[in-house]
Amino acid sequence: MGVDLLNIRGLEQLGHQGPVVMVNLMRFHPRSLDGDGSGWDAYLRYSALTVPMIKARGGTLLWTGDAKAVALGRPDGNQWDYLALVHYPSAAAFIDMMTSADYENRCDPHRRNGCAEHVIICTKESYSKFRIG
Template identity: 60%
Template structure:
């Protein structure tokens, strides 16, 4: 079981189209298993999970380094890396997260990440001009 998976919150939302998951990660200096840095462990996790994402017709939209907190309290928002991953549905995301294959890959995520938040976001048709 994955700690802190808010399955009920996701199931309570409409699931009638794609969802993008905003991933915010802070890495450990050293991997918990002693096998390289936190970044190294995260790369091992990524190599395993990209297959799981693609198997559910998901895709990585964007990744990048978090450089600085431009607005907010820096100590409360310490992130090293950001990724946007699109899934065809919330159900597809939950299916991946609850799979035995993800549980195996999650060991590397836990080895590498001191903190990792995933926020479900949906596009809006609101226009700001």
């Protein structure tokens, strides 16, 4: 799992040039792979480094929360620890951050140490009661 799994081609073929919200689903390691605290601790180090990078590209962290239970659907494979919704002005801004040397060298190691699994789903707004921007 890593930047090597980034679906740049799929994101570039979206045909949508406007804002996107990335839905992040995360499952943490009990212990950080580098031995420095828990998986959650490693994720907090990752988040502290990435939030300024998101903001520098015109994005913002909209919402985070603990996943509590599967309310509809099969629980197998859908057990997550944490979710985050991150707004970017475009998929290109997301790609720019994820492929930057700063992200790959400083941020991604903490994400890898903390997350046993991390899935990011790119969404385009259909409806929202919130106004971003």
